[in-house]
Amino acid sequence: MAKGDVQMRVPDQLTYEESATLALGAITVGQGLYQKSLKLNLPTDPIRTKEHVLIYGGGTATGGLAIQFARLSGYSVITICSGEDSERLKLLGAEECFDYRDPNVADKVRRLTGNNLQYAWDTVAIESSAKICANALSTYPGTQYGATNPIKSPRSDVQSSSIVMYTMFGESFSFGAQEFARSTEDFEFAKMFMGLTEKLLREDKIKTHPGVLKEHGLAGVLEGLDELKAGKVRSGKLVYRIADTPDPREC
Template identity: 45%
Template sequence: MKAIVSTTPGSAALVHDRPLPSLRDGYLLVKTQAIALNPTDWKHIELTQKPDVLFGCDYAGIVEKVGPGVTSHFRIGDRVAGFVHGGNSQEPEDGAFAEYVVAKADIQILIPESMSFEEAATLGVGITSVGQALYQTLKLPLDTLLLEESETDSKKKEPVLIYGASTASGVLGIQFAKLSGFAPLAVCSPDHFDLAERLGAVAVFDYADGEEAVEEIQDYVRNMGKPLLKAWDTVSIPSSAKFCGDALSPGDGCQYASLLPIRCPRSDVTSTVTMAYTVFGEDWAMGATAFSADMVDAEFGRRWWTSVQELVNQGRIQTHRIIIGEGGLDGVLGGLQQLRDSQVRGGKLVFRI
């Protein structure tokens, strides 16, 4: 099959003679229909030293085979989407940038008829990250997630800050926070204010305004009468960590969650980094760095994706705006360079396979 794999250290290429991946216990073999690109993809390419490691995390496709030990209700011919562990130096067959992928069944979903392959391909990394950050770390209540909106309207909503609200993870974070009865405060570019508000943000703030935006957030929170105790930083760089720390209310009990290993500079704020790859419950490696399996995260992931399936079936989750790239797998490396050069904004770059 055609696939994008590591060649020399820090680089990747499209090959045409990659063997199909072997079907392991608990996995599905899927014929790929669409893939979506994430910053983690080009970062993995830079870090990978071993040859023949397959890249890519977000996909949608059609089930070709169901592996032994699959307890989920998937059948041959099902339309599925989710998250696979591309760039895993310890398991080089796992990855989405190929004509066939192997996907761990517990953290995939059936695609409803109302959703296209291209839309579904945008969900995997973002959905996993939302679950780990907002629910597993910041402790938004899962029990309110599946309630009808009218059932949560009567509650006085608490604010939660979403920094990088127009990213693929951010747009999902806004929606899930709203569904759980929270009031999402969105920090993003003014170009994307309308998007954030349409998805459920109660207020929007320009990250480029710096201290002025922080003061606006603090004023907004005071008027709400509820302290801002939770912030999720989908950008996770020093300036975004400082912004979140400054915006959080004074006093103990504040929590900051990031997607990269960075801490909020405030000493009285609890900082936690989440890494989506722990959801697989398997040993893994990013470049030369090895990580042990985390079964707590894996168990949470199984429960989380079951809840997500219900919300997607009900049509209550909107996917990010899709930007269709040209050339299928042949165009992916160019697309990753666009992503690296910050040329993709307010949408998710998707390639049809």
């Protein structure tokens, strides 16, 4: 069962396999960039001045979406990613790409932005990525660090926040040991943002993440999870067709 108010129609130019790579990344971007963490201008009200935003993990499915949305909102997008993803991410709208393996990456971002970077959104959200973002952000007051996991910036002068996108459904739930109350506000935002995302997809202003179609449908998912844990999946999202699932009566 799914709430129809927060679903998106698949546009004619996309296959179901391509659409599957969006998953819940869109609302994660919505909450992280706009509603909760960075509170940037929406694509419907783009900024008119030069302002940078840093997306850490641009090569991830969520990071690639974030680059595109931030660009549509008028921001100059910098991303930290794997070097092999740079050209693809520039096509999505990143103005500058830096390799996360470069020990001087944070200094390079700070020099590029003239120590004026106010916004960083971290789609990897581990201790090392939070540290790089902290060192890239401006030393002036008012800097914002948002993350997809509950991790804080190591800098006390940076405002940190994280999101749990399941609040989009407007229902109470538990996540680990934490209880979340029903949020009508998050549900209303999700309805608006998923509608906006559907429109941008239909207008071909948003590209989906590269998909890797795997065999055996749902029966292949556990193997795919093992590949993810082993670090064998890079720059692509595993996709499975339910119709490809073997009939257990025929196995």
